[in-house]
Amino acid sequence: MVSTIVWGTGNIGRAAIRAVEAHPALKLTAVLVHDPAKVGRDAGELGGLGHRLGVAASTDVEAVLATAPGAVVYAASGDIRPDEALADIVRAVRAGAVVVTPSLYALYDQRGAPPELRQPVLAAIAEGRGSLFVSGVDPGWANDVLPLLVSGLATTVDAVRCQEIFDYSTYDQPDSVRYLVGMGQPMDYEPPMIAPTVPSMVWGGQVRLMARALGAELDEVREAVERRPLDATVTTASMGEFLAGTQGAVRFEVQGIVGGEPRIVIEHVTRIHASCAPDWPLAPDGVGAHRVIIEGRPRIEVTVEAADEDGNRSAGGNATAVGRLVGAIDWLVAAEPGLYDALDVPLRPIAGRLGRRRP
Template sequence: MISTVVWGTGNVGRAAIRAVEAHPALALTAVIVHDPGKVGRDAGDLAGAGRRLGVAATDDAAGVLAAGPRAVVYAASGDIRPDEALDDICRAIRAGAVVVTPALYALYDQLNAPAELREPVLAAIADGGGSLFVSGVDPGWGNDVLPLLISGLGTTVDVIRCQEIFDYSTYDQEDSVRDLIGMGRPMDFEPLMLAPTVPTMVWGGQIRLMARALGVELDGIRETLERCPLETAVSTRTMGAFEAGTQGAVRFEVQGIVEGKPRIVIEHITRIHPSCAPHWPSPPDGDGAHRVVIEGRPRIEVTVEATDEGENRSAGGNATAVGRLVSAVDWLVAAKPGLYDALDVPLRPAVGRLGRRPR
């Protein structure tokens, strides 16, 4: 069994605990938390697993790493603390662990990542013999392995479009929805996630990675942005009221330009209520979906819906993103130490998990 640590117990960490516990090759040996109120609580309780797992959460990261875990699922946020996340991840790699995480956006395409991010990771790998694989939580597979796989079914391919279409009132992270995305804020408020160059910082690596896989050269990466206000005030189950006239929907694209045209596109369409921007695409079930559209001959469209954690519908996307990361752990343990991306790490079947009950 591969001794595995989950670091962080938010939206991603909860799913990670459940995924590690369900994997027949992995053993959950520690859970690291930052919140003092979570210290000492059982991992099963924190993850909503429905039973105790016999692993108490701790805030002693140094002690956990000193015990020499073979793998770490780093689920703590890197959105507003990228330097701290990089330091944590390098500490785990230097301790000899394989690390999987969605936290470092620029390493989605690790070959073209900035030197100030890539070099500390490579130094930690050289020192400790660990590895790192970064894949997005939006989810990453929807912006790399799935569109690339589907593209191979076409005779001609004109545009690859990856879409996230979501009702954010189902998302259990109010600070991100209101502050990072700007839902419910005045229309002249500039949220961090929508500021110029930030979408490219987050999703540009996936554009570059797909271009590399497809053997095309990018002229550059371009951003588009549309925002719509709420026409009437709405009330949500998880986050309360959103006033009329404030931002109620956002649509943006990160476009990979090839020979002057947008050929590889990552698009997000998000609302705080279905009544806002009804002229934009909507998810089939009203809550959320991820979709890949291959414009060409034939035209191919694949829509993926995932649900988890009952009414917290956004948790389904988190769970599939985590599944991609956790399923890679045993492959990474068997591989040479290194810095890997989605073109290196195969999408793994659920070996040993079909019909299997948790331990």
């Protein structure tokens, strides 16, 4: 079995602990945390499993990497600490581990990543013989392997659209919802998530990856953003009150332009309440879904709903993103050391998983 570390125990790390524990070819051997209050706590507790795994959380990165793990699931955030995340990941790769992570947006399309990001990783691979696979937490499969797979069912493809549709009233991350996304803020507030160039920085790599797979030459990558205010004050169960007149919904697109037209589009439609922007696309259950639309002949539309942690749609999205990453580990261990992206790593069934006891 592949000795596997989970580094970080937030929303992604919790799901990663459960995914590693469930994988028949992996063995969870260590958990790394940043918060001193989590040191010594059992991984089963941190992962929400309801039972102990006999693995205590640690902050000692050096000692954990010195055990020569076969794999590291790097689940710590790279949103506001990209340099630190890169340094952590390079350190693990140099130690000889296969590393899987959603935390380095620019490496979603690793071939088009800037040299200052690519070169340290390639140097660590050459030195330590480890590997790195980066896939999005959006989740990545919804913006790469799924649309590309579905496009293969069409006779002609005019455009590919990937949508995330989500009601944030169920999302227990108040700082992110209010300040990163801007829900409940005045309409003259500029949410960091949709500031100019930020959507392209985060999702542009996935647009370029799909273009490469489809053999399309991009003219450019554009952004389009629309925001709507709340007509009435609403109250959510986990985040409290959001006032009338403040931002209640945001819709943005990252567009891959081919021949002057948006042909490859990643779109987010998010609300804090279903009453805001009812004319925008809605999830079938009104909560959350990922949708792929292939405009062509025939027109194909696929909607995926995922739920985890007692039905939570956000947790379901995280879990499927983690499933893609953790499910790739044994394939990466058997492959040559290298820097991989979603077009390199197959999405495949995991032998021995059917009927396995849920962690």
